[in-house]
Amino acid sequence: MSRIELRERAIQALALVPLGLLVAALCCPATDLEPPWSDAGPADGGGGVDGGGGDDPAGDAADAPAAGPPMLGAVRCSPPEIAAGSVCVVLGQRSATVRWRTDRAAYGRAECRQPEAVVVTETAAATADPRVVLASLTPAVRHECSVAAVSEEGETPLAAFALETHGTGPWVALTEVLANPVGLEPAQEFVELANLGEEPVDLAGWSLSDEAGGAPLPAGTVLAPGEVALLVADGYEPDAPGDPPAALDARIVRLGRSLGVQGLRNSGEAVFLLDPAGTVVSSYPNRLGAFADGVSVVRAPPESPEADEGAWTTCGPAGPTPGSLEP
Numbered sequence: 355m356s357r358i359e360l361r362e363r364a365i366q367a368l369a370l371v372p373l374g375l376l377v378a379a380l381c382c383p384a385t386d387l388e389p390p391w392s393d394a395g396p397a398d399g400g401g402g403v404d405g406g407g408g409d410d411p412a413g414d415a416a417d418a419p420a421a422g423p424p425m426l427g428a429v430r431c432s433p434p435e436i437a438a439g440s441v442c443v444v445l446g447q448r449s450a451t452v453r454w455r456t457d458r459a460a461y462g463r464a465e466c467r468q469p470e471a472v473v474v475t476e477t478a479a480a481t482a483d484p485r486v487v488l489a490s491l492t493p494a495v496r497h498e499c500s501v502a503a504v505s506e507e508g509e510t511p512l513a514a515f516a517l518e519t520h521g522t523g524p525w526v527a528l529t530e531v532l533a534n535p536v537g538l539e540p541a542q543e544f545v546e547l548a549n550l551g552e553e554p555v556d557l558a559g560w561s562l563s564d565e566a567g568g569a570p571l572p573a574g575t576v577l578a579p580g581e582v583a584l585l586v587a588d589g590y591e592p593d594a595p596g597d598p599p600a601a602l603d604a605r606i607v608r609l610g611r612s613l614g615v616q617g618l619r620n621s622g623e624a625v626f627l628l629d630p631a632g633t634v635v636s637s638y639p640n641r642l643g644a645f646a647d648g649v650s651v652v653r654a655p656p657e658s659p660e661a662d663e664g665a666w667t668t669c670g671p672a673g674p675t676p677g678s679l680e681p
Contacts, residue, residue, distance in 0.1 A: 446659025540617025564614030604677020
């Protein structure tokens with residue numbers, strides 16, 4: 355082939371190149387023609403040397419920014435709660451229930467400063483709805499308080515607020531009620547009360563009542579600080595079969611043939627502890643209704659404010675704990 359023929363064939367081949375590119379553009383997706391410097395990145399989605407395409411959720415999660423410390427959320431207070439800044443509070447004589455909300459689960463921490471000491475409490479688990487009881491506060495004193503979130507980022511202050519406890523006098527509370535025992539009724543029914551204060555309390559002239567009436571506590575009933583008493587009928591047996599035995603150090607106070615007028619109703623009813631003037635000092639508000647045999651209701655923790663009806667709950671899996679404040 356002559357040099358002239360070779361030149362003509364070369365010119366013909368070069369003329370066909372644009373036509374080939376046009377055909378490829380019409381037959382293939384545009385992504386196949388993306389240049390290596392395209393913002394879309396490589397066609398295999400960055401799957402690595404094995405060529406595995408598609409999204410990589412694990413990689414996206416690793417590249418996501420950290421969530422940061424928990425933040426205070428909005429909370430709506432319901433009676434008997436009152437709003438104290440950004441938290442909800444139920445006030446008591448020597449305690450306060452504090453509730454708030456965060457945008458994600460964390461351990462909740464609350465503290466109140468008073469003249470003699472600082473009272474601090476924390477939640478037992480991480481939660482987005484912390485609820486704690488600050489107890490052994492000085493009565494009728496203004497307290498400067500705060501709440502915080504404790505997480506992997508450390509402790510994050512959330513809100514500061516003030517509260518003022520109210521009233522004076524003995525700190526005696528009903529702490530457990532068993533209206534439907536496994537054993538004989540009304541003999542094995544009991545109402546537990548405790549002296550949560552720091553001074554002895556003489557209960558002479560006090561009385562226990564259900565919704566139909568009640569009976570006075572016997573003279574000479576004096577509770578030492580921290581002492582627990584079981585108010586029972588005359589026929590109560592501390593170690594009767596079927597129900598948990600009474601704590602060995604519990605004081606047994608017998609009130610007659612039954613508690614209340616004819617014993618406590620299994621369907622549930624309110625129970626009241628009244629002082630000599632007839633003022634209700636403590637009560638179980640019957641907010642939980644009826645229970646199965648052998649299931650009691652307990653105030654948890656025992657130091658919860660009297661107005662905090664939400665503190666009442668059923669006993670644990672082990673059953674009632676007559677004469678003991680331990681769950």
